[in-house]
Amino acid sequence: MAENVPDYSDVPEISDYKYGFRDKDVSVFRSKRGLNRQIVEEISRMKGESDWMLQFRLKALEQFEKMPMPDDLNSKWFSLLPGDLSELDFNNITYYVKPSERQGKTWEEVPDEIKQTFDKLGIPEAEQKFLAGVSAQYESEVVYHSMQKELEDQGVIFCDTDTALREHPEIFQEYFGTVIPTVDNKFSALNSAVWSGGSFIYVPPGVKCEVPLQAYFRINSENMGQFERTLIIADEGSFVHYVEGCTAPIYSTDSLHSAVVEIVVKKNARVRYTTIQNWAPNIYNLVTKRAVCEAGGHMEWVDGNIGSKLTMKYPAVVMKGEGGKADILSIAVAGKEQHQDAGAKVTMLAPNCTATIISKSISKQGGKVTYRGLAKFGKNSEGSKANIKCDTLILDGESTSDTIPYNEILNDNIMLEHEATVSKVSEDQLFYLMSRGLSENEATQMIIMGFIEPFTKELPMEYAVEMNRLIKFEMEGSIG
């Protein structure tokens, strides 16, 4: 074992990327590369939007153009350059692609080529098991969407965001852009100008959705930005679990994914938002996600980041009302030439709020993981608590990890705990597992699975299985 030379022959090369199949392009409309007023107007016209949304988009475009490239993505407390964005060229991206004229209501109506892609991703299979409703985003427009009658009867709205704008304008306008204002950062401004698709959920007071609502996203065009916009409103005392999984095929030039996710958690409501993202290694994944909690509201982010060239994502919870609660659980896996700059932000503005952050990161083959977090206690955060735990597993000598916590404390009567560990797979652990007959690879995988188990155990069963498969695939042969 000791004299083993690392064998990288099994390591997936870029061309082997598991979901890197590319289908024939079936789009009926594709905007020109680059971004200007005409393109934004075109997008809005194609979608048949009201003037209100067009003006919103145009204003956002102005703001996007004015804002500098971030050396700070998410406001001033990021004083360091989080990730390298120098190769990102806004003029070389297609901002809108509409894959087919109309949206499929039943599986049969979905075009065959798109269906084949979903088949490869296992969507219908997944549906049979757990789905309450599927809202799958193929390129920029939702093409397939079904929903169980039960949810409808309860008054739950679950549709793509474009549909919500058309069919539920009052509730849409009341909340859209209120959690993450356009000017929050350059990428939220960009998303506000060109957004397309995403999921919209409204859960009426007291309604508890028993089954998770799920969506599957996929970028299928070279250099096409994916700018989905998700808005979830959980009214008083309600509960919803939204699950989203992403894979993307591989292309030769860089692709940008820049989503905005806004969550409104009303009094005593609870929202759980689960994401697994497995981007191809050339994708910039720059996502702004934030929830606002009213009194007794409970927001849970479960966030898994695998792949991409650079991910910058810090799920945030702002606790505005007394007794607000935030749980943020994340994993990040960075391999060769990948940088996962991920973390969490919690802001406590009322008494007796609690926040728990658990971050697990793995770096290998020269990959870089950064935990970047904010814990902010406002003047009125009397009796609030935050507990932050960051664990990193580094698989080889060339990979790195950083932990960058920011704390802002304006109240004396609070509690803040921060714990960080960095570990390696130990020789004795490997020996132990191998002495029971597991190969070195199997043993390493088992240790890694164990490391991320606090995350996987929170996933719905089928996602946990998929997650384990992904991690196994990622780790194959990556240990010498």
Place this chain on the structure above:
Amino acid sequence: MSNKPNLKLKDIKVEIEGREILKGVNIEIKGGEIHAIMGPNGTGKSTLASALMGHPKYEIISGEAHLNGEDLLEMEVDERARAGLFLAMQYPSEISGVTNSDFLRSAVNAKRGEGNEISLMKFIREMDSKMDVLEMDQKFATRYLNEGFSGGEKKRNEILQMMMLKPGIAILDEIDSGLDIDALKVVAEGVNSMRNDEFGCLIITHYQRLLNYIKPDFVHVFMQGRIVKSGGPELAERLEAEGYDWVKEELGIEDETVGKG
């Protein structure tokens, strides 16, 4: 060749970081036999156990070791395990996030090989019955591997693994240390339940105590990195009654340890 497992060591010498610890160990263990290696601390007993299993820290610099006629020293750690060698460790590692039962099933399947995996139901039934023998609470199946286990719980867990994996040759490295008398009896019962022609065992221990419950066929005294005296069960009894001094005297050994300085 018969079906009886066989482990044969010839003049095994082992170094740790350039220091010679084992200075020529010879022993043959066959199916149906239980051997005990006894000796004071620091004489190299545990080194023998770890080196045979293939721990990367230990370098076998000369000698031969054959398991069922095959060259053990050519095999990786996992190959040794799959060939039927088992080591119950003195200090088993803790693996967070991996449940005991998931781990055991993977290990059982690794040995059975692809396409011949044990069915889940059969596995659970078998594990349940072995845990009953070892008086282990069912909750140990779902606890993380050795994490937060007491010393005694870890030892039982090692024996549970042995019973599930059914090795041809097992080495038990100080499996009795830290066990109270009740736990000792339970562990001994587990080992005794495996006694048959398809199972050979090498017990490494300081004390004769364990050998009251697992009757050895052969007893070897280990000093200065090798076996210095062999005999039957009566040898263990004499060691218990009189200690090791008479052996040292008889053989003219002043310092029984190895690798000091």
